[in-house]
Amino acid sequence: MIREALRLPVAPAAAAHPPRRVRALLGSEGVAGLLLLLILAALAVFAPLLAPYDPDAFSGRPLERPGAAHRLGTNDVGQDILSELIYGARISLTVAAGAAAGTVALAVLVGGAAGYAGGWLDLVLMRLVDMILALPRLPLLILVNALLGAGLGTMILTIALLSWPPAARIIRAQVQSVRQRGYVRMARGFGGGPLYLFARHILPQIAPLIVFGLVTAAGHAVALEAGLAFLGLGDPTAKSWGLMMRHALNLPGLLLTDRWLWWLLPPGVCVTLLVLALALIGIGLESRLDTRLKQR
């Protein structure tokens, strides 16, 4: 299935038009997701320019309604909600990028080694994969983060440490099949070392899987971070969207006024949009990785 995916229908004319090429790679779902992701990333990058206030400054009276000075009002200590929201993108995207990079790095390392070396190393590593896969991830994350105390780095690290096995399994299978192909065996016969073979022949073949792994891992990490922050396990100094929702819900009687409209709803919508953007890119990539679905 992967072999077909790599023969992507990139016509010579399309290569001259990068947008069309992106579309061929991602499909229309993927392009929509990518645009959404770029918008949210722009929020994070240009936060100091876009945000009207410092998110930590007490720029208004507590619990102001939306008005000219504060487009989304202020929270219970008088901080501008819109600015919090814009800066929140930085936290979510940091977690997403960090956890995704860690997850995929571990997956390539373990999956690559197991698939390439085979034998007892493969056996041991795959039993490890089975073992971690069998462990329920969220309860374990809750336990570890509760014990370690809240911190953004801890969260990224623990998410990555518990998320790599599924990707490692897929990468191992692909490495195993690539390793058996004629040209790879020939290159080995000519004396290519494992690192050379890996970089020259195997890496290009698992590149689509790596991209797919990055996107899915990032999506899961965003949802996990928001969820853990929501449960009170987030870094209290890193005001993420999940933490904003938790603060909002902590206000007694929040649901009985219309305050939730500008305090609770926007961070919820932002988390959902980010997760959705990553999921759409994943779906776009997946349907091109898996041609079985396309044949019908």
Added chain:
Amino acid sequence: MKRRALGFLISLWAVLTLNFLLPRLLPGDPLAALLDPSSSAYVFNSATRASLAEYYGLDRPLVQQYADYLAGTLRGDLGQSIRLNRPVGELLRAHLPWTLLLTLTALSAASLLGVLGGAEAAWRRGSATDKALVVSSVIASNAPVFFTGMILLIVFGARLDWLPLAGGRTAFARYGTPWEAARDYAAHLALPAVTLTLALVGSKFLLVRNSMIGVLGEDYMLVARAKGLSTGRLKRHHALRNALIPFVHHLAAHAGFALTGALFIETLFNYPGMGRLVFESVVARDYPVIQGVFVVVSALVLGANLLADWLSYRLDPRRREAL
């Protein structure tokens, strides 16, 4: 099947061992902090402190702690809650039924909807209904549960005031008839269960739809159609039955997701299950309770996986050799 059962036991052992090792080996020594007067997490109640010291036994050698821990856990002794000063086992027994009620209700509803919807969508693939269903299930399964829950809570709980806002039953209610009791429980269950169902149904729908589309392209479907079988028989006997095998497997993997989703939803709706217990324990740094929840939820997830393996073994004769 024997291999699967063995795998289950090994995983269970790994969970129990992690539960023993993590609190002891993680940096900062969270357990010792509970007994250290100079730490911010120091437990002031001397009786609780004594029971903690007895349970964790940090002054004994590690191997003996481990042996005592395993023996205690297998007897059902999960330690004492710091916050409530009650045995953790007792707390879990009080909260577990609520979580199971919520999870199983949502899983059944989502499975039913997912299978029926997925089969129909596959049969009419490419139609406007199919496309609309695919898009909405992608959105529903990707929205964080606490967000979907929030919206439902606000709309149906606070704005329309149709359903209760929080809790598992009306406080201090006295029910005249079992019917009244059932109504009260169901009204409190409705919003959390709908939230969880929405979170679960999308992936089930997509899975059944995709595996059904795969089955519809098989040669035996062409043969069955050539034999002149009715559409209903084709759908149910030939297509859906074969498309359901991956679904059973997915169901087990999803049981874990459902349970953990329930943890968030319970927090939001103040539903008296394990999630609420975790939430309150995290705030109070009540480690024995968090550990107890970890063990019980893990055991449930592992059990569900084993059950699904057994079911798919029963459903698909080809797998009998593979297992």
